[in-house]
Amino acid sequence: MTLEQFLDRFDGPERSVVIVNRTDPDPVLNMLVDTFGDDAVGVVDGRVITGSGDRRVTDGAGPAGAASGERTHGLTARELATTGVLDDDTGTVPSLDVEVLRRHDDVPFDGGDPDEIENLVLLMEGGEVVAGSTLAELGDAVLFVNSDLYVTGSRSLGDVDLPSVISGLGDATFTLRGYPESNRQKLLLITISRFIERAAWAAGDGTLRSSFQRLSRIDDEVGTRNVYERVTETAVDTHLYGVPDRLPADLDAVIHAGNDPDFTDSWFVVYRPPEGPHSAASDPSSDLKRGVEGGVGLLAVETEPRVWRGLWTFDADRISRVNRYIERSL
Structure with missing residues (x-):
C-alpha cells in the first residue's frame, strides 16, 4: 500500500468559502479562488453590519426559538442574514450581522473591532456557518503574502497562526494546485506545515x-533550515523524509x-505528543495549545504534476494511523 492508497481511506466534510461585502470585488474574489479553488468559493453581495447605527428591517427568516436565545442546531447562513439594511438608492440590501456571529461561541471567529470590519469570509458546510474570519486576518495569513515569507524565514516560527477559516478546514479533504496553475493554493500547505512545526517546537x-x-x-530554503534547527534544538524526536539528492548537514534528526x-x-x-495523540479541548483562540497537547498532522499526495490531494487534522485516530504508517513503511 502507498500513502496515496492510505489517504483514500479518509474522507471529510465538503466545505466552501463565502465572502461578504466586497470592497474591491475582482481582486479579492480572484485571490480566494486562487487560494481555495474554483469550486470552493462563493460571493455574496451585501453588507456586514455591527448591530448599531443601521436602519435595519427583518425578513422574519430566523429559526424558531432564535428570539428567545434557544438553539437546536448550528448557526445557519439564513439566521445570520435575518436583517436587511435600507439603502436610499436601492431599497433593502442583504446583510450579515457580525454581532450574531460573535455571540455564538460554537462558531470560531477571529477579527478586530466590529466597527472596522468591511469584508467577512465565512466557511460553510451545507447551510451552516462553520467559522468566520475578517478578510484582514485571512489576508495576513495566506491572501496578501507569498511563499517567500516562509522560504526566506521572514515570518518567524513563533508568528505562525491559523485564522478560524483555515482552522475550520481541518478534516476537510482538499485538492490544491501548485505553480504555474496557481500562485497561492500551495501556500495553504506551507502555512499549515509551519503551524504544525510550531506546535512541535512549542x-x-x-x-x-x-x-x-x-x-x-x-x-536550500533558509526559512526551512532555520525552523528545523530550532525544532532539533529541543527534545523533539525529529524524522526527515525525502529523495537523497543531498542530505542536510549538522541537524540532530x-x-x-x-x-x-x-x-x-x-x-x-505529523506531530505526535509524548503520550500519543489524544483529544484536546477545541478553542478558537488556542489552536496551538490544542496541537501541542493532542497532536496535529497534515498529509497530502501529489496525484499528478503540481496537483495535491489531502487533508490536515487534529483527530487523534487519524494522527495515530498516519504516524504508524510512516513509522512502519518509510
Missing part, C-alpha cells in the same frame, strides 16, 4: 515526522531516504 518533546520530496530543500512514490510524491508533517 511542545519541546514528542515526535515530528516531515517529508520534503527532495532532502536538499532543507538546506533521523534521516529517512528513498525513491519510491511515498518519498517522491508525498507531503506530510
Whole structure:
C-alpha cells in the first residue's frame, strides 16, 4: 500500500468559502479562488453590519426559538442574514450581522473591532456557518503574502497562526494546485506545515515526522533550515523524509531516504505528543495549545504534476494511523 492508497481511506466534510461585502470585488474574489479553488468559493453581495447605527428591517427568516436565545442546531447562513439594511438608492440590501456571529461561541471567529470590519469570509458546510474570519486576518495569513515569507524565514516560527477559516478546514479533504496553475493554493500547505512545526517546537518533546520530496530543500530554503534547527534544538524526536539528492548537514534528526512514490510524491508533517495523540479541548483562540497537547498532522499526495490531494487534522485516530504508517513503511 502507498500513502496515496492510505489517504483514500479518509474522507471529510465538503466545505466552501463565502465572502461578504466586497470592497474591491475582482481582486479579492480572484485571490480566494486562487487560494481555495474554483469550486470552493462563493460571493455574496451585501453588507456586514455591527448591530448599531443601521436602519435595519427583518425578513422574519430566523429559526424558531432564535428570539428567545434557544438553539437546536448550528448557526445557519439564513439566521445570520435575518436583517436587511435600507439603502436610499436601492431599497433593502442583504446583510450579515457580525454581532450574531460573535455571540455564538460554537462558531470560531477571529477579527478586530466590529466597527472596522468591511469584508467577512465565512466557511460553510451545507447551510451552516462553520467559522468566520475578517478578510484582514485571512489576508495576513495566506491572501496578501507569498511563499517567500516562509522560504526566506521572514515570518518567524513563533508568528505562525491559523485564522478560524483555515482552522475550520481541518478534516476537510482538499485538492490544491501548485505553480504555474496557481500562485497561492500551495501556500495553504506551507502555512499549515509551519503551524504544525510550531506546535512541535512549542511542545519541546514528542515526535515530528516531515517529508520534503527532495532532502536538499532543507538546506536550500533558509526559512526551512532555520525552523528545523530550532525544532532539533529541543527534545523533539525529529524524522526527515525525502529523495537523497543531498542530505542536510549538522541537524540532530533521523534521516529517512528513498525513491519510491511515498518519498517522491508525498507531503506530510505529523506531530505526535509524548503520550500519543489524544483529544484536546477545541478553542478558537488556542489552536496551538490544542496541537501541542493532542497532536496535529497534515498529509497530502501529489496525484499528478503540481496537483495535491489531502487533508490536515487534529483527530487523534487519524494522527495515530498516519504516524504508524510512516513509522512502519518509510
